[in-house]
Amino acid sequence: MITLESPTYYSATRKYNLSFPTLENDIEADVVVIGGGFSGINTALELAEQGVTNIVVLEARYLGYGGTGRNGGQIMAGIGHDLEKIRSSVGDQGVRKIFEISELGAGIIKARIARYAIDADFCQGYSYLGFNSRQAHTLRQWETQFKATNARDEIRFLAGSEVRQIIGSNAYSSALLHMGGGHVHSLNLLLGEAQALVGHGARIFEHSPALEVTYGERIKVRTGRGSVRASKLLWACDSFLNKLEPELHARTINTYAFQLMTEPLTDELIERISPIRGAYSDIRPVIDYYRVTRENRLLFGAATPFVEHIPRDLKAWNRALMLKIFPYLKDVRIDLAWGGPMATSANLFPQLGTLSGRPNAFYVQGYSGFGVTPSHIICKILAEGMLEGSRRYDLVSSVKHARIFGKDHLRPLLLTAGKTVHQLSGYFNGRR
Numbered sequence: 001m002i003t004l005e006s007p008t009y010y011s012a013t014r015k016y017n018l019s020f021p022t023l024e025n026d027i028e029a030d031v032v033v034i035g036g037g038f039s040g041i042n043t044a045l046e047l048a049e050q051g052v053t054n055i056v057v058l059e060a061r062y063l064g065y066g067g068t069g070r071n072g073g074q075i076m077a078g079i080g081h082d083l084e085k086i087r088s089s090v091g092d093q094g095v096r097k098i099f100e101i102s103e104l105g106a107g108i109i110k111a112r113i114a115r116y117a118i119d120a121d122f123c124q125g126y127s128y129l130g131f132n133s134r135q136a137h138t139l140r141q142w143e144t145q146f147k148a149t150n151a152r153d154e155i156r157f158l159a160g161s162e163v164r165q166i167i168g169s170n171a172y173s174s175a176l177l178h179m180g181g182g183h184v185h186s187l188n189l190l191l192g193e194a195q196a197l198v199g200h201g202a203r204i205f206e207h208s209p210a211l212e213v214t215y216g217e218r219i220k221v222r223t224g225r226g227s228v229r230a231s232k233l234l235w236a237c238d239s240f241l242n243k244l245e246p247e248l249h250a251r252t253i254n255t256y257a258f259q260l261m262t263e264p265l266t267d268e269l270i271e272r273i274s275p276i277r278g279a280y281s282d283i284r285p286v287i288d289y290y291r292v293t294r295e296n297r298l299l300f301g302a303a304t305p306f307v308e309h310i311p312r313d314l315k316a317w318n319r320a321l322m323l324k325i326f327p328y329l330k331d332v333r334i335d336l337a338w339g340g341p342m343a344t345s346a347n348l349f350p351q352l353g354t355l356s357g358r359p360n361a362f363y364v365q366g367y368s369g370f371g372v373t374p375s376h377i378i379c380k381i382l383a384e385g386m387l388e389g390s391r392r393y394d395l396v397s398s399v400k401h402a403r404i405f406g407k408d409h410l411r412p413l414l415l416t417a418g419k420t421v422h423q424l425s426g427y428f429n430g431r432r
C-alpha cells in the first residue's frame with residue numbers, strides 16, 4: 001500500500017538541512033504563496049529576483065512533501081503532453097509560440113543551479129524511446145520539431161541496433177536522443193531554490209497549513225496559529241489542494257504514479273543500462289520512465305495503464321515492469337518504492353491565471369504528471385503575470401480548462417475511462 005509518509009529516494013538523500021518555523025503571529029506581506037513545492041518556491045524566487053522580496057510562503061507540511069519530493073526527476077522538453085489538445089483555445093500561432101516557450105525549461109533549471117550553486121546532481125542526457133514503427137515515425141517528427149527550436153543541443157534519431165548505444169534494452173527499436181534534457185535530484189533542487197529565496201529576504205513557514213482565505217484588496221490567509229495579509233496571493237497546492245478553493249478543486253483530478261529505487265549497482269551494470277547515464281521514457285500515452293542516480297541506483301517509475309488503482313505491493317508491481325525492459329536485473333534488490341498523487345487537467349496542460357473576479361488571487365496547478373521542467377517555465381511566466389503582465393502570460397493563461405464533473409465520487413471510474421480513451425487515441429497519434 002502507499003502511504004505518503006514512506007521514505008523516498010529523495011528524502012533518503014537530501015543534502016540541505018533546511019527547516020522553517022511555524023507561523024505563530026499575524027504578519028503583512030506583498031505576496032503570500034500557499035504551497036512549498038516547485039510551483040510556490042519558483043514563482044516566489046522569480047518575483048524576488050525582480051525585486052519583490054516581501055514574500056511569505058506557507059507550507060502545510062514541509063518543503064517537498066508533494067509531487068516535488070516524489071517524482072522521477074526527469075528533465076524533458078515540453079509543457080503539457082499533447083499541444084493538439086489546446087489548439088482550439090490558442091490557435092495555430094499560439095501552439096507554435098507555446099512549443100517555442102516549452103524548450104526553455106531545462107535552460108532555466110541549469111541557469112538557476114549555476115547562479116545559486118545548487119547541489120542537485122544535475123545530469124545532461126535524455127532519450128525518448130519507441131517500441132514499434134508508429135512510434136519511430138513520431139520520434140522522427142519530434143526530431144524535426146525539436147531541432148527547429150533548439151540549435152544548441154545534440155538531438156539525434158536512432159534506430160535498430162544503434163539504439164543500444166544509448167540504452168541497454170532490447171525492448172526498443174527506436175530512440176530520440178535529446179542532450180538538452182536530463183535529470184535532477186528534485187528535492188535538493190527545490191531546497192536549493194528555497195535557500196536562494198530566503199537569501200533574497202522572503203520568509204518561509206512550514207507546518208503552517210492555510211485554513212481559510214478571505215479575498216479582497218488585501219487578502220487574508222489564516223493558518224492554525226497566525227495569519228498573513230498580502231496584496232497578492234498565489235495558490236500552488238497542486239494535488240494537495242483538498243477542496244480548499246472550490247474553483248480550483250473543480251478543474252483537476254488526482255491520478256497516481258509510482259517509483260522504485262534499486263540497490264546501488266556496479267559501474268558495469270550502470271554502463272550497460274545507460275551508456276549516457278541519462279533519463280528515459282517511452283512515448284506511450286502512459287509511460288515508463290527511469291533514470292540512473294549519482295549513487296548508481298536505477299529509479300524506475302510508471303502509472304497504471306488502464307484501470308486507475310493503487311497496487312497493493314508497489315515494489316513487486318514496479319519491479320515486474322522494470323524486468324520487462326531490463327530482464328537482466330532480476331537478481332537486483334529493490335530498496336524502496338513510493339508514489340503520490342498528481343493533479344491532472346482534462347487537457348493535460350498546466351493551469352495558471354487568476355480566480356474569477358479576483359484579479360489579485362493567482363493560481364497554478366494541473367501539471368498532469370509532467371511538472372519538473374514545466375513548473376520552471378510556467379512559474380517564470382506566472383511571475384510576469386503577477387508583476388507587469390506579459391504577452392506570454394496572456395497566451396498561456398488563455399488556455400481553457402474544463403471542470404471535471406463527478407471527480408469526488410467517481411474518481412477511479414473517470415480516470416479509468418480517461419486512460420482508456422487516452423490509450424486508444426495513441427493508435428491515431430503515433431504514441432502506441
Ligand SMILES: Cc1cc2nc3c(=O)[nH]c(=O)nc-3n(C[C@H](O)[C@H](O)[C@H](O)COP(=O)(O)OP(=O)(O)OC[C@H]3O[C@@H](n4cnc5c(N)ncnc54)[C@H](O)[C@@H]3O)c2cc1C
Nearest residue numbers: 035037038039060066067068071072210238340367371372
Ligand atoms: C510519483 C510521481 C512521479 C512524478 N514524476 C515526474 C517526472 O519524472 N517528471 C516530471 O516532470 N514530473 C513528474 N511528476 C510531477 C511533478 O512532480 C509535479 O508536477 C510537480 O512537482 C508539482 O509541483 P507543485 O509545486 O505544483 O506541487 P507539489 O510539489 O505537490 O507541492 C504542493 C504543496 O502544497 C502544499 N499544500 C497543500 N495544501 C496546502 C495548504 N492548505 N497550505 C499550505 N500548503 C499546502 C503541499 O503540502 C505541497 O507541499 C511526478 C509526480 C509524482 C507524484
